[in-house]
Amino acid sequence: MYELSERWRSYFAELEPDVRLDILDADGKADAEAAFLRKLYQERYRDPKHPERMVDNWLWKFVYLPGLYKKRRVSKTAFKTEVERTLDELHLNDRLTEAEAQALHWEYRNAARRFLGTCLGDRYGSRLFGLKKASVTEKKEKAAAELWMMSRGIALASGKTVTMEPFAEALSEELALFYPDYRKVYDQLEQGLLNS
Secondary structure (H helix, E strand, C coil): CCCCCHHHHHHHHCCCHHHHHHHHHHHCCCCHHHHHHHHHHHHHHECCCCCCCECCHHHHHHHHHHHHHHCCCCCHHHHHHHHHHHHHHCCCCCCCCHHHHHHHHHHHHHHHHHHHHHCCCCCCCCECCCCECCCHHHHHHHHHHHHHHHHHHHHHHHCCHHHHHHHHHHHHHHHHHHCCCHHHHHHHHHHHHHHC
């Protein structure tokens, strides 16, 4: 587990991109750690086609990846290509310094926290065209399943468990705060995958 540096505690706790940028700007130190965080910030929040627009590319990735896992058998070649692209985009194929790996861990957790915050909305997990609302527990179980699919599930299905371990570990740590009973969901999904 990575310790959170006091210097960046408020940065990684914040979910709003504008406020996060203000924290980065206020730091003022031009060292390698700050440069890496600026690089991650640009990759995560800037739309490459419309640089004036702010988006959360990683939040989109969190929405996209469970669907990729579910469709993994439709086209194995496309699945492998998308997994490799994701590993590159999330810096999982990179050789990182210890400080960069630590920063990346906390950035993954920040993105997971932002995603999990959307999972308690009224429409999340609803059924029957939105007529049947999901309970808070059902929403948390669905969120746990989606985090498993995008981390452990994709890692197991693609044979990339070692490469994806830092991502899976960070998501599990954040999920444990959101839904302490998440292990039941993870174990059930893992058994289902191994038995299929």
